[in-house]
Amino acid sequence: MGTLYEDIVAYGGEVFGEEHMETLRECVQCGKCTGGCPSGRNTALRTRKLFQMALLDLREEIFNAPELWFCSTCFTCYERCPKGVKTTDIIRIIRNLAAKEGHMSVPHRMIGVYVLKTGHAVPIGPDQMKLREAVGLESQPPTTQKYKEQLEQVQKIFRTTNYDAMIDFDWDTMNLRGMEKGGKK
Amino acid sequence: MTDGDLGLTYAYFLGCITPNRYPGIEAATKRIFKEFGIETKEMVGASCCPAPGVFGSFDMHTWLPVAARNLSIAEEMELEIYVTCNGCYGSLQEADHLLKEHPKLKERTNKVLNEFGREYKGTTKVNHSIVILHDVIGLDKLKERITKPMNDVNVAVHYGCHFLKPREVRGHGSSETPYILEDLVKVTGAKEVEYKDKLMCCGAGGGNRTADTVQSLEWTRQKLVNALMAGCDCMVHPCAFCHLQLDRGQAEMNKAFGTNFNFPILFATQFLGLALGLSEKECGLDIQTTTMPEKLLK
Numbered sequence: 001m002g003t004l005y006e007d008i009v010a011y012g013g014e015v016f017g018e019e020h021m022e023t024l025r026e027c028v029q030c031g032k033c034t035g036g037c038p039s040g041r042n043t044a045l046r047t048r049k050l051f052q053m054a055l056l057d058l059r060e061e062i063f064n065a066p067e068l069w070f071c072s073t074c075f076t077c078y079e080r081c082p083k084g085v086k087t088t089d090i091i092r093i094i095r096n097l098a099a100k101e102g103h104m105s106v107p108h109r110m111i112g113v114y115v116l117k118t119g120h121a122v123p124i125g126p127d128q129m130k131l132r133e134a135v136g137l138e139s140q141p142p143t144t145q146k147y148k149e150q151l152e153q154v155q156k157i158f159r160t161t162n163y164d165a166m167i168d169f170d171w172d173t174m175n176l177r178g179m180e181k182g183g184k185k
Numbered sequence: 186m187t188d189g190d191l192g193l194t195y196a197y198f199l200g201c202i203t204p205n206r207y208p209g210i211e212a213a214t215k216r217i218f219k220e221f222g223i224e225t226k227e228m229v230g231a232s233c234c235p236a237p238g239v240f241g242s243f244d245m246h247t248w249l250p251v252a253a254r255n256l257s258i259a260e261e262m263e264l265e266i267y268v269t270c271n272g273c274y275g276s277l278q279e280a281d282h283l284l285k286e287h288p289k290l291k292e293r294t295n296k297v298l299n300e301f302g303r304e305y306k307g308t309t310k311v312n313h314s315i316v317i318l319h320d321v322i323g324l325d326k327l328k329e330r331i332t333k334p335m336n337d338v339n340v341a342v343h344y345g346c347h348f349l350k351p352r353e354v355r356g357h358g359s360s361e362t363p364y365i366l367e368d369l370v371k372v373t374g375a376k377e378v379e380y381k382d383k384l385m386c387c388g389a390g391g392g393n394r395t396a397d398t399v400q401s402l403e404w405t406r407q408k409l410v411n412a413l414m415a416g417c418d419c420m421v422h423p424c425a426f427c428h429l430q431l432d433r434g435q436a437e438m439n440k441a442f443g444t445n446f447n448f449p450i451l452f453a454t455q456f457l458g459l460a461l462g463l464s465e466k467e468c469g470l471d472i473q474t475t476t477m478p479e480k481l482l483k
Contacts, residue, residue, distance in 0.1 A: 015245045017287060038386045039393070042403050070400070073238035073391035075350035076384075079360050088351070095242040104243065107395045111239055115251075119232035121239065122201035132204070135212035135469040141204040142229045150230030153301045154251060160297050163247040 004059045004097075012093035016086070024090050026083040027051045033077030033087055043070040047077055047087060054094060063098040069105070099166060109167040109176055116158055117174055119144025119151045190222030191321065195312070196264040197225045198255060200273040201233050202425040207432075209469010210269050210425055213458040214314055216467060220330070221322045228258045228266075234276035236426075237347060238391030241276070249290070250297040252280035253305040257298060265310040267317055269452065271424035272390070275347030278311040282354045313348060315423045315453050316357075319365045324372050332462040334374035338419065338480060340456075341412035342366045342377055343431070345424035346386050360384070369453055370421055373460035380415035382408070389430035402438040405430055409448050418480060419449035421456045428452055432474045450475050 001007065005024060012021040033047035034040050040047070045067040053062050062068060071091050078088040098104070111121050118124075120143065124132075129139040144151040158164050170177040195218075203210045215225050232251060233240075240248040256277060259266045268274045284291045285307050295304055318327065349360040357365065361384065367377045388394065388404030409431070412420055420431060432450040439446055451459075455468040465471050465482055 012245075014293075015249065015283060015287075015290060038382075038388070038404055041407075043400060066396075069242075069391075069396040070393055071391050072346070072386045072388060072393040072401075072404075073242070074346040074386035075360075076346075076386075078351055092238070092242050092245070096245055099243045105396060108239075108243065108392055111236075111392075111395060112243070115233050115235060115240075120201040120205060121233045121236055122205050124205040128205050128208070131469070131472050132208040134472055135208050135467065137204075137208050137212055141199050142227045142231075143199060143204070144230060144232040147230055150232070153230075153254060153303070154232045156301055157250045157254065157297055158247060160300065161244060161247040161250070163244055166244065 003057045004054050004062070005057065007097055008054065008090060008093050011097060012089065016089055020086050020089060021093065023083070023085045024051060024054060027055070027085050028083055030082065032080055032082060036076050036080055038074060038076065039070045039072060043067055045070045047071070047091070050091070050094070051085070051087075054090075062094060063101060063103045068095060068098065069108070104167065106176070106179075112158070112163060112167045113169065113175060116155060116164065116169060119154045192222055193321070194224040194226060194264060195267045195317070196228050196259040196262050196309075198228055198231055198234070198259070198266045198268050198273055198277060200268065200270045200425065202429050203269045207425055207428055207452070207469065207473065209455060209472060210428065210452040213452070213463060213468040214269050214454040216463055217454050217458055217461060218317070220461065221326065223317070223322070226262060226264060228255070228262070231255050231258055234273040236272050237275040237279060238272075239395070242392055248276070249280055249283070250294050252276045253284060253294045254298055254303055256281055256309055256311075257303045257305050259309040260306050263308075265312055267312045267314045269314050269423075269454070270426055271345040271347040272426045274311065274313050279354055281307070281309070281311055313423060315348075315365055315369060318369055318453070318457065324368055327369075327372050327457070331373055331460050333460050333483070335460055335481070336374040338375040339378045339417045340370045340375045341380050341415065341417035341420045342370060342383065343387065343408070343420050343422040343427060344384060345422060345427040346390060348423055366421065366423060366453060369457060373457065378415050378417050380417060381411040387427040387430040389426055394430060398437065399441045401430070402434055402441060405434045406438050406442065406444070409435070409446060413448065418478065419451055419456075421451050421453055423453050425452070436474045447475055449477050449481065
């Protein structure tokens with residue numbers, strides 16, 4: 001584990017390329033990101049502050065800040081940054097690093113449970129099947145929720161990348177382990 | 186088939202919210218495409234895209250192979266994809282872009298897919314359904330078939346985020362002065378109305394809705410108030426996930442904030458569908474939260 005900046009460049013670099021992540025260093029704290037942020041009007045999210053914290057290596061402070069999760073990934077700041085900082089991608093990578101260290105809410109972990117059980121973040125139920133019939137469609141779409149062998153491929157991906165371990169998924173109950181305890185891992 | 190027969194076939198990537206919550210979007214889109222000679226094939230075994238701001242926020246290395254697996258299904262069908270959700274568009278197009286840009290990433294991703302005999306090759310293309318309407322069917326052909334013009338209807342256009350942004354991936358030009366949805370609304374005879382913060386996010390994305398639903402609904406409330414203040418009759422958009430937040434969100438915000446919203450929300454193909462002569466029922470507009478005024482149905 002290096003500094004937070006080094007981790008962002010190394011981990012995010014695997015996906016976006018290191019140059020993409022290194023744009024974080026170009027931030028001049030002008031605040032244009034924060035000025036146009038739809039979340040910042042309603043929440044404590046201050047993108048400018050987040051990036052200064054990242055550059056100051058305030059890892060625990062960022063990882064424990066609830067507002068880290070109030071970015072809707074709308075890409076407004078990404079488009080407008082005068083220094084070309086790849087803002088939204090950097091925020092997603094900071095979240096990836098936070099999640100890897102166990103900072104992930106129960107509702108966010110539950111989305112993984114739905115996908116592991118059905119292949120869908122928003123699965124179908126009997127009521128929705130009736131809605132499909134009402135508009136003249138097959139009651140169930142031909143997706144992973146319908147075909148077990150297809151769902152198993154998605155489950156295999158989650159096992160290979162250890163996503164199941166990251167959210168503390170229990171394959172026996174097909175739910176989060178220790179749900180009754182709630183809160184963070 | 187009629188004169189407008191384009192003789193094209195696409196693979197429809199359904200995602201989650203379209204087929205599992207708002208099948209009216211799926212039905213209206215398929216009906217319009219069929220009318221213009223575009224055949225839709227189902228992608229058997231497709232999963233969640235998976236949500237770009239959600240799974241992309243938790244683990245890019247899980248998000249990417251799941252998206253690549255979905256792409257590989259269309260590749261096997263030797264077809265281009267169309268989508269009816271900006272989330273699906275966001276994920277599949279971004280994944281395709283990254284895998285084409287970074288060969289090492291492609292290799293790493295294919296190692297995961299190879300374990301169950303799949304491979305991402307990079308041979309499909311991810312299209313948004315509204316781009317097919319605008320650029321493939323085209324405004325002239327659409328205009329010829331309008332049987333129920335929306336002449337006295339004032340429309341608030343809502344883009345959602347991942348249709349336009351980031352520009353370097355999406356390729357639809359300026360994200361601050363877009364035109365595709367405006368054109369599609371105007372072709373029906375409706376008036377596209379400027380309103381405050383038109384390009385603002387619905388509030389749902391990036392796990393924000395999941396992190397704090399009521400907080401996310403406050404964004405939505407502001408958006409709807411801005412459209413109402415500008416005298417709009419309805420909102421037209423291109424995203425199933427925005428649809429969930431904007432439509433079902435109104436019931437949720439009425440409960441959370443004690444408000445009384447019932448502002449009609451229509452996916453672009455539902456709005457166009459009505460203008461092309463499809464019924465409210467055929468567009469699934471009678472099975473959602475917000476109700477349609479007579480003005481839109483006459």
